[in-house]
Amino acid sequence: MEWTIQELAARAGITSRTLRHYDRVGLLAPSRLGANGYRYYDLGAVARLQRILLMRRLGMGLPAIAEVLAEEVDEHDGLRAHIAALEEERDRVERQIRSVRHTLEALQAGVEPRMDVMLAGFNDHYKDEVISRWGEHAFQVSNDWWHGKTLDQQLAWKQASEDLVAAWVAAAKAGVSPTSEHARSLAARHVQWLSQVPGTPTAEGDRERSIEMVKGVGDMFVDDPRFAGMYDDAAGAMFVRDALQAYARTRM
Amino acid sequence: MEWTIQELAARAGITSRTLRHYDRVGLLAPSRLGANGYRYYDLGAVARLQRILLMRRLGMGLPAIAEVLAEEVDEHDGLRAHIAALEEERDRVERQIRSVRHTLEALQAGVEPRMDVMLAGFNDHYKDEVISRWGEHAFQVSNDWWHGKTLDQQLAWKQASEDLVAAWVAAAKAGVSPTSEHARSLAARHVQWLSQVPGTPTAEGDRERSIEMVKGVGDMFVDDPRFAGMYDDAAGAMFVRDALQAYARTRM
DNA sequence: TTTGACCTTGACGCTGCGTCAACTTCTAGC
């Protein structure tokens, strides 16, 4: 028994283009090639195609399927790995749903859903940076913490951050010295504010790493262009940095 | 305040390539274009970019985002539609997980996980065809029914289908007439077998549509190349068709 | 022999950028 490309395609519920594609990428060659160039498929090819389509329906990529068919990988293990990947995908979509719902709620409450730039390091957006700066664990914990808050709690946190920024800006404009008592109290407030977030060294009582983190946060104000918009001039950012560093050196 | 492309990119946690892309596709143009061709972005552009990134993080496509920003679509409605789409995606992944788990079980039980071709019309693979032939409802119901069965039940169903095919083949080879009593009893058994599946007209007691369906199933044996492999020759398929049609005409 | 269905090989399109390549322009230190 032998089938033409269209017959096999109809039988399998796919198009002939797909079969040509599989031929081209080496996934499924026809069992016979006519003198006219026509592709003919026998039972063995049909069986192989069925395995391919089975795996494809399960969402596997063609290279992965090719690997399995080449028996480089055990089929059971391949499927198990695939289940794990699917579960992760489902969880990702779950999180997205929660996130969009949250956004919608915030919009309906008349609040800007965009998180404040001072949250840098504590949301998904800055995930990579947080991980590289404070480790995977810190991201996981702080991210879960943030998403576990109610909208009201998030608003309170946002308000606190805005108050803090306003205080910093006012002090900078007033020409206060970074080592003055006022600057130190602002820095203390800043550290206090940061230590609310679980996963940070400060929250975990790790003094050595807390000091490093506070210094690092100070540097970010000057070095990181994402913070550039927060102050009218570079001097403001430098003031915050210097105040935080002085605090870290002498009060922590 | 104004930023260069790199500054804005760093601020937003994306690359300059992305910003150029957004410019090219008309999603976000720079607020100013230098005489040297450099792109400069102001606060308005930053705000627009933040809205873009917010929506993108929610998984929306760029054209959809552009629509929202063009205010052709209400933002709330857009998000609600997006939530619905995400929920559907999550459910789809859910179903996939169940399907793969099922496949793995079947493999471990030493059973071929590929459903029998006689199930055509009652599994995902033939979804489009079932829907076009018997409607969306039939697909939903029969698909849920199939996936709700245990492995043992599926195996029993599969065995019954194989017995039925064997009986048909034997009768065809024996040269039985399609209108003979033997052929009629086989047809009755076939209809009985099909009526187990909820969602079919037969199972739902719709006599008119049952007759149509049985005739249609008969036609499929001859017209549909997916059934071609079930019998050694075209005569076998024609025998099954004729027997089913005779049964539908006289006994239903 | 014609007609229409089916076969072939290109080649572009889609999504959202990543990643060279080749070239110009700005910035900072000497």
Next chain:
DNA sequence: GCTAGAAGTTGACGCAGCGTCAAGGTCAAA
């Protein structure tokens, strides 16, 4: 003022998995 290096620009290809023409050769039935 010079020069190095960082940053800017516009192409253009690549990715996954085919869909979808285009242009032409082949086959089966009337």
